[in-house]
Amino acid sequence: MDFRRRLKGPPILADGAMGTELYARGVYVNRCFDELNLSRMDLVSRIHSDYLRAGSELIETNTFGANRYKLAPHGFGDRVERINELGAKIARRAVEKCAVNAYVAGSVGPLGKRLAPLGKIQVSDARGAFVEQARGLVGGGVDLIMIETMVDPVELRIAVEAVREVSDIPIVAQFTLKDWNETVYGATLEKITADIEALDVDVIGINCSIGPSKLLEAAKRLMELTDKPVAVQPNAGELEWVENRVICRTTPEYFAEYARRMALSGISIIGGCCGTTPGHIKAIDAALRSVSPKSSKETVTVRAERTEPETEAKEPPPYRQLSKMAAALDDGRFVISVEINPPRSPAVRRIIDKSVELKESGVDLVNVPDGPRASARLSAMVLAHEIHGRAGIETILHYTCRDRNILGMQSDLLGAESLGIDNILCVTGDPPKLGDYPMATAVFDVDSIGLLRIADNLNHSLDLAGNPIPHGTAFNLGCGVNPGALDPELEIDRLHRKIENGARFVMTQPVFDEELFFNFMERVNLRKV
Numbered sequence: 181m182d183f184r185r186r187l188k189g190p191p192i193l194a195d196g197a198m199g200t201e202l203y204a205r206g207v208y209v210n211r212c213f214d215e216l217n218l219s220r221m222d223l224v225s226r227i228h229s230d231y232l233r234a235g236s237e238l239i240e241t242n243t244f245g246a247n248r249y250k251l252a253p254h255g256f257g258d259r260v261e262r263i264n265e266l267g268a269k270i271a272r273r274a275v276e277k278c279a280v281n282a283y284v285a286g287s288v289g290p291l292g293k294r295l296a297p298l299g300k301i302q303v304s305d306a307r308g309a310f311v312e313q314a315r316g317l318v319g320g321g322v323d324l325i326m327i328e329t330m331v332d333p334v335e336l337r338i339a340v341e342a343v344r345e346v347s348d349i350p351i352v353a354q355f356t357l358k359d360w361n362e363t364v365y366g367a368t369l370e371k372i373t374a375d376i377e378a379l380d381v382d383v384i385g386i387n388c389s390i391g392p393s394k395l396l397e398a399a400k401r402l403m404e405l406t407d408k409p410v411a412v413q414p415n416a417g418e419l420e421w422v423e424n425r426v427i428c429r430t431t432p433e434y435f436a437e438y439a440r441r442m443a444l445s446g447i448s449i450i451g452g453c454c455g456t457t458p459g460h461i462k463a464i465d466a467a468l469r470s471v472s473p474k475s476s477k478e479t480v481t482v483r484a485e486r487t488e489p490e491t492e493a494k495e496p497p498p499y500r501q502l503s504k505m506a507a508a509l510d511d512g513r514f515v516i517s518v519e520i521n522p523p524r525s526p527a528v529r530r531i532i533d534k535s536v537e538l539k540e541s542g543v544d545l546v547n548v549p550d551g552p553r554a555s556a557r558l559s560a561m562v563l564a565h566e567i568h569g570r571a572g573i574e575t576i577l578h579y580t581c582r583d584r585n586i587l588g589m590q591s592d593l594l595g596a597e598s599l600g601i602d603n604i605l606c607v608t609g610d611p612p613k614l615g616d617y618p619m620a621t622a623v624f625d626v627d628s629i630g631l632l633r634i635a636d637n638l639n640h641s642l643d644l645a646g647n648p649i650p651h652g653t654a655f656n657l658g659c660g661v662n663p664g665a666l667d668p669e670l671e672i673d674r675l676h677r678k679i680e681n682g683a684r685f686v687m688t689q690p691v692f693d694e695e696l697f698f699n700f701m702e703r704v705n706l707r708k709v
Contacts, residue, residue, distance in 0.1 A: 181281075183283055183323050183324050183350045183382075184350055184382060186283075187382070187383065187409045187448050187449075190443075190468075190471075191442070191443045191447060191448060191449065191450050191468060191471075192237050192238050192283070192448060192449045192450070193235055193236055193237050193238070193450060193451065193461065193464060193465055193468060194236060194237070194238040194239070194240070194285075194411075194413060194449055194450065194451025194452075195228075195231035195232075195236040195238065195239045195240060195451055195452070195461060196231060196451065196452035196453070196456030196457055196458065196460050196461050197452060197453055197454050197455060197456050197457070198213070198224075198227060198240065198242050198244070198287075199213055199244070199454070200454060200455055200456065200457060201227045201230075201457060201458075202216065202223070202224075202227070202242075204457075205223060205227075207220075207223070212245075212250075212251065212254035212256060213242065213244075213245065214242060214243055214244070214245050214246040214250070214251065214256075214263055214267070215251070215254060215256050215263065216242060217242055217243070217246075217263050217266040217267045217270060218256075218259070218262075218263060218266065221266070221270055224242045224267075224270050225270050225273065225274050225277075227242075228270065228271050228274035228275075229274045229277060229278055230458040231458050231461055232274060232275065232278040232280050232282055233278060233458070234458040234459070234461040234462040234465060235461055235462060235464070235465025235466075236282060236451075236461055236465075237280075237281070237282050237283065238282060238283045238284075238285055238449065238451070239271055239274070239275070239282060239283075239284060239285070240271075240285045240286075240287040240326055241264070241267035241268050241270070241271045241284065241285065241286050241287050241317065241320075241322065242267050242270070242271075242287070243263065243264050243267040243268075243286060243287050243288070243313065243316075243317065244287045244288075244289040244328070244329075245289055245292065246260060246263045246264050246267065246313055246316075247260060247288075247289075247291055247292075247309045247310070247312070247313050248260050248309045248312060249291045249292050249293045249301070249309060250291070250292045251263065260309075260312045260313060260316060261312055261313075261315055261316035261319070262316065263316065264286070264312075264313050264315075264316025264317045264319075264320065265316040265317070265319050265320035266320065267286075267287075267316075267317070267320065268284060268286060268316070268317050268318075268319075268320025268321050268322045269320045269321065271284045271322075272284050272320070272321050272322075283323040283324060284321070284322045284323050284324075285322060285323065285324050285325065285326040285352065286313075286314070286317030286318070286320075286322035286324070286325045286326065287326055287328065288310065288313055288314070288317070288325060288326065288327045288328070288339060288343075289328060289329050290329060290330055290331070290332070290335060291306060291309055291310075291335065294332075294625070294626065294630070295332065295334060295335055295338075296629070296630075296677075297626075297629040297630050297632070297633045297677060297680075297681050298586070298625075298626045298629075298630035298633060298634070298644075299626060299627075299630060300627070303338060306335065306338050307338050307341065307342045307345075308342075309342075310338060310339045310342030310343065311342045311345055311346060314342055314343045314345075314346040314347070315346050318346050318347045318349060322349070323349075323350070324349055324350040324351065324352060324382075325343050325347075325349055325350070325351050325352070326351075326352045326354065327339045327340065327343070327351065327352065327353050327354065328352075328354040328356075328385075328387050328388070328413070329354065329355075329356045329387055329388045329453075330353075330354065330355045330356065331355065331356055331363050331364050331365055332365060333355075333367060333371075333372050333375040333376075333645075336353060336355060336375075336376065336379075337375065337379060339353075340353060340379045340380065340381055341379075344380055350382045350383075351380070351381040351382055351383070352381070352382065352383040352384075352385055352411050352449065353376050353379065353381040353383070353384055353385065354384075354385035354386060354387045354411060354413070355372055355376070355385075355386060355387075356386065356387060356388040356389040357369070357386060357389055357390060357395075357398055358389060358390075359390065359394070361398065361401070363645065365586075365644055365645040366643050366644055366645040366647055367645035367646070367647060368645075368647060369398060369401055369402065369405070370405060371645070371646070371647060373402060373405040373406055374405075376406075377405075377406055377408070381408070382408070382409070383408060383409045383410065383411050383448065383449060384402065384406050384408050384409075384410060384411070385410060385411025385412060385413065385449065386398055386399060386402065386411075386412055386413075387411070387412070387413035387414070387451075387453045388413070388414075388415060388453040388454060389415065390414060390415060391414050391415055391416070391417040391430065392414040392417070392430075392434075392435055392438035392439070392442075393438060394414075395412055395414040396412070396414075396438055396441055396442055396445070399412045399442065399445065399447055400445055403445065403446060403447070409448035409449070410446075410447050410448055410449075411447070411448060411449035411450075411451075412442055412447050412449070412450055412451075413449075413450075413451040413452055413453045414435075414438075414452065414453060415452075415453050415454045415455050415456070416430055416435060416452065416454065416455030416456045416457075416460060417430030417434070417435070417455065432457075432459045432460045432462070432463035432464075433463055435452070435456065435460050435463065435464065436460070436463035436464045436466065436467040437467065439464040439467055439468065440467040440468065440470065440471055443467075443468055443471040444471060450464065450468070452464075493637075493640035493641065493642050494640055494641040494652055495640065496639040496640060496652060496653075496654050497654050499656075499684060501654075502602060502654050502655065502656040502684075503574060503602035503603050503656045504544070504574050504602075505544065505545055505574060505576070505602070505603050505656060505685075506602075506603075506656040506684070508544065509685060515544045515545065516542065516543050516544050516545070517543070517544060517545040517546070517547050517576060518538050518543050518545075518546055518547070519546075519547045519548075519549060520534065520535065520546050520547075520548060520563075520567075521548075521549055521552055521557065522548060522549070522551075522557040522558040522559070522560055522563045523557060523558050523563075524555075524556070524557055524558075525558070526558060528558070528563060528566050531563065531566075531567065532566065532567065532570045532571050535567045535570075535571035535573055536571045536572075536573075538571075538573065539571060539572060539573040543573070544573075544574065545573065545574050545575060545576055545603070546564075546567050546571075546573055546574075546575050546576070547575065547576035547577075547578065547605065547687075548560045548563050548564045548567070548575055548576070548577055548578060549578045550577070550578040550579055550580045550607075550609065551580065551582070551583070551609070551610070551615075552610070553610055553614055553615055554582070554609075554610040554611060554612045554613070554614045554615025554616075554617070554620075555615050555616055556615075556616065556617065560577055560578055560579070561577060561579075561592065561595070561596055561599070561601065564576075564577040564601055565599045565600070565601060568600065568601065569600075574602065574603065575601065575603065576603040576604070576605050576658070577596060577601050577603065577604050577605065578604075578605045578607055579592070579593075579596075579604050579605065579606055579607070579631065580607050580608065580609025580610075581607075581608050581609050581623065581624050581625065581626055581627055581628065581630070581631050582608075582609035582610065582611065582612070582622050582623060582624060583609075583622075583623060584623055584625075585623050585625045586625045586626060586630075586634065586644055589625075589626075589631060589634055590634060590638070590643060590644055593634065593635055593638055593653060593655075594638065594653070596653075596655075597638075597653040597654070597655070602654070602655065602656055603655070603656045603658065604635060604655050604656070604657055604658065605658040605659065605660065605687060606628050606631040606632045606635060606657060606658065606659055606678075606683070607628050607631075607659070607660050608624070608627045608628045608631075609624075611624075628659055628660070628678060629674065629677050629678055629681055632657060632659060632678055632681040632682045632683055633681045633682065635653070635655055635657055635682060636657065636681055636682025638652060638653040638655070639652055639653050639654065639655055639657070639682065640652060656684055656685065657682045657683055657684055657685075658683055658684065658685040658686060658687055659675070659678040659679075659683040659685075659686055659687075660686070660687055660688065660689075661675045661678075661686050661687075661688055661704075662688065662689065663688055663691055663696055663697050663700035663701075664691070664693070664696055664700075668700065668703070672700075672703055672704055675704055676704070676705065679705075679706075679708055679709055683709060684708075684709055685709055686706065686709055
């Protein structure tokens with residue numbers, strides 16, 4: 181039966197986790213699971229067959245990470261289409277071998293790299309990666325594409341558009357939540373549902389991250405927000421650390437009971453994600469048999485009146501009102517700033533005294549580096565606050581991407597606003613290998629361009645995910661540039677992107693080559709800064 185027609189009938193039972201089964205059968209986590217479509221077809225096929233015999237009516241291909249960005253580190257970046265095509269054919273042959281009526285869904289997961297400006301992957305490159313994967317899956321004969329485990333609504337949209345470039349095949353679009361009502365990027369269930377509603381997809385779903393009880397509540401809310409069929413694929417349960425092992429205390433029977441409730445709620449596709457096995461699917465199959473088509477049809481879903489989520493950005497104050505430095509620059513005044521490194525101890529009295537001397541000497545600002553040369557020092561934010569409050573001179577806080585993830589960055593920036601820090605220089609930061617602790621872990625969720633986007637969003641009363649916040653920040657944002665860069669074209673391109681993402685002033689390291697500096701200045705467009 182045509183998949184779109186089948187969606188109008190009783191719930192479709194999908195399969196469970198592929199990765200969990202591969203690991204359980206001896207494939208260690210440092211292997212490229214998708215490459216097994218080339219080297220271990222028999223193993224992948226057996227897992228598909230086990231799910232089909234357990235009762236699955238829909239199985240997903242072993243291609244969740246089969247995109248160029250995830251395959252390249254394993255040496256398979258040039259075999260994207262082949263790996264996806266084989267993934268589809270292996271699943272199709274398993275269906276034929278088991279002699280059952282089942283759908284083959286082409287699994288498409290996130291690229292594993294952040295999109296610009298938060299990351300380095302341009303939209304055109306991301307679309308190309310998804311097109312490659314979709315072309316291989318469609319060529320291999322899948323019945324539908326299942327885009328899953330997405331956290332970024334923009335990446336999900338690009339994936340859908342890429343599939344549509346290749347085929348009009350049915351699409352199930354699934355995102356993942358960190359709790360029952362919010363993605364890891366902070367996008368609410370209401371907002372991401374509204375975003376997906378605008379796309380050409382057949383089913384909207386939620387998968388991974390949380391267990392069946394929380395996902396059932398999220399799915400009920402999702403059904404109030406959309407008229408499209410809904411898919412749900414929870415993890416086996418809440419994962420816990422016990423004696424250095426990740427375990428899930430729930431049983432297939434527990435999972436199956438929630439699957440039964442999902443069916444009674446009117447959910448169209450029910451399956452499993454991380455931690456689920458053919459045993460879970462067999463238990464779900466038995467539970468769903470107790471839910472007759474008639475009883476599932478008698479369920480009435482009351483749909484809430486839908487309101488469009490508020491996403492309109494608010495303009496920050498005029499530039500000259502952001503800080504004394506901004507006002508001076510807006511007036512065309514020459515501004516003098518002196519850099520003071522944070523100390524390697526909590527003692528700041530001497531630095532405060534020096535800052536007072538600088539102010540009395542006519543210096544306008546003190547700029548405070550954030551762990552210069554990857555060294556462990558007093559918090560730059562604390563020192564900037566102390567200098568401003570106790571010496572009475574305005575500061576420029578250097579803020580780096582090295583030590584914080586994107587959630588920590590957003591929290592810090594809100595804290596800086598609360599402390600009255602007005603000027604922030606957004607820089608990528610020195611890697612730990614340059615400092616005293618080369619073994620330290622570098623985060624670098626984003627670079628300086630992505631950091632500027634986060635800070636500029638906050639200036640417009642929006643969080644990272646584009647959700648409105650009650651009170652925005654009012655930062656005078658700056659960036660760095662190197663006029664002596666080895667690749668000046670790249671440096672100029674990055675500078676223009678920094679300006680596009682909110683930079684209003686630019687700082688360089690000391691430049692001693694006058695000709696080099698003025699040649700560089702002639703090639704850049706600094707009208708906005």
